[in-house]
Amino acid sequence: MIENRKEEHVRIAENENVTTDHNFWDDIHVIHQAIPEIDFDHIDTEVNILGNRLNFPLIISSMTGGTPLAKRINENLSDAAEKFGIGMGVGSMRAAVEKRELADTYSMLSSKKIPMKMANIGAPQLIPQSKRAFSDGDIEYLFNLIGANFLIIHFNFLQEMVQPEGDRNARGILKRIEEIAGSYPVIAKETGNGFSREAALALRDHGVKAIDVGGVGGTSFAAIEYYRAMKTDDREKMNSGKTFWNWGIPSPASIKYCNVGLPVFGSGGLRNGLDLAKVIMMGGELGGFARSLLKNADQSPHELENQINFIIRDFKVAMFLTGSKNVQELRKARYFVTEPLKSWIMAYEW
Numbered sequence: 001m002i003e004n005r006k007e008e009h010v011r012i013a014e015n016e017n018v019t020t021d022h023n024f025w026d027d028i029h030v031i032h033q034a035i036p037e038i039d040f041d042h043i044d045t046e047v048n049i050l051g052n053r054l055n056f057p058l059i060i061s062s063m064t065g066g067t068p069l070a071k072r073i074n075e076n077l078s079d080a081a082e083k084f085g086i087g088m089g090v091g092s093m094r095a096a097v098e099k100r101e102l103a104d105t106y107s108m109l110s111s112k113k114i115p116m117k118m119a120n121i122g123a124p125q126l127i128p129q130s131k132r133a134f135s136d137g138d139i140e141y142l143f144n145l146i147g148a149n150f151l152i153i154h155f156n157f158l159q160e161m162v163q164p165e166g167d168r169n170a171r172g173i174l175k176r177i178e179e180i181a182g183s184y185p186v187i188a189k190e191t192g193n194g195f196s197r198e199a200a201l202a203l204r205d206h207g208v209k210a211i212d213v214g215g216v217g218g219t220s221f222a223a224i225e226y227y228r229a230m231k232t233d234d235r236e237k238m239n240s241g242k243t244f245w246n247w248g249i250p251s252p253a254s255i256k257y258c259n260v261g262l263p264v265f266g267s268g269g270l271r272n273g274l275d276l277a278k279v280i281m282m283g284g285e286l287g288g289f290a291r292s293l294l295k296n297a298d299q300s301p302h303e304l305e306n307q308i309n310f311i312i313r314d315f316k317v318a319m320f321l322t323g324s325k326n327v328q329e330l331r332k333a334r335y336f337v338t339e340p341l342k343s344w345i346m347a348y349e350w
Ligand SMILES: Cc1cc2nc3c(=O)[nH]c(=O)nc-3n(C[C@H](O)[C@H](O)[C@H](O)COP(=O)(O)O)c2cc1C
Pocket: 009, 010, 013, 061, 062, 063, 064, 090, 091, 092, 120, 152, 154, 189, 190, 191, 192, 214, 217, 218, 219, 267, 268, 269, 270, 288, 289, 290, 291, 292, 294
């Protein structure tokens, strides 16, 4: 059952070790500017992305929906997104198509003033040969359900390979994305394995408006599915989960690979405001946080607000200590990169 799976994902992400072995944001070292020549209280963090004004270059990455637990989490996340003036994506909305009575686990976003609201569907459900492929009507329903201004199409093929009930087909996706991108502003998003340059070029050439890299360094879906496979003693899937635990492209390297003329969002492994500042320095427009907000969102609105305040404060501290009075200036902050990220970034320059 899809609802059980969604609930299990949240509980496993909260309670088990589901992160990759290395966080590549730590390989970026920012040069401190002892003489900032700006005032902390006059730092301007506002950004404008594809016509949307956000108070901070920050989005809450897609996580959940479809269960009572998800409803509570989405309530808290959407309240915070409205309060802070940041973007938010809901989790995969397949559940709302399969069972219309689950619509209210997502729909609270529609009444809130969130500057960037992102609906979410999975690429595997766009394959024409899939039995459960979304129709144009389904997509319209989901987009309107939350009053979205973007449609995220997430790519999660490693997860499909490790999860017991995973989809095995991927042929024909780009053609379908091009059709959908003719009617909706589409953001292509990975879920923890990153996009290569080849993938980014293909997405651009099929009409996608922005790319959210969702790279390696934080939550590993191979890990999450490993724990689910363990419960049913599915040894084949457990084995694949272990083998591919760290598979994919580091988030900061993927930002560089995806520099193909579209806005790029940096996500995967962001823990704090310094990581967010590094997203901007690497060329990303926005940073997305998923698991680092999940526990707080589950605990209480107050805990979540605190956590976002910490992220924002440290982001501004990083701006201050690099002498950046706005986000544009932060792009020019100096840094250097060490291994293993350095070799990943150079992979396309050989
Ligand atoms: C419990 C959980 C559920 C998720 N569900 C979705 C989803 O439905 N759709 C999606 O695009 N990404 C989903 N993600 C992936 C995140 O949006 C993000 O890309 C990934 O977790 C890496 O970011 P992180 O390291 O900050 O957690 C989920 C993540 C978590 C932790």
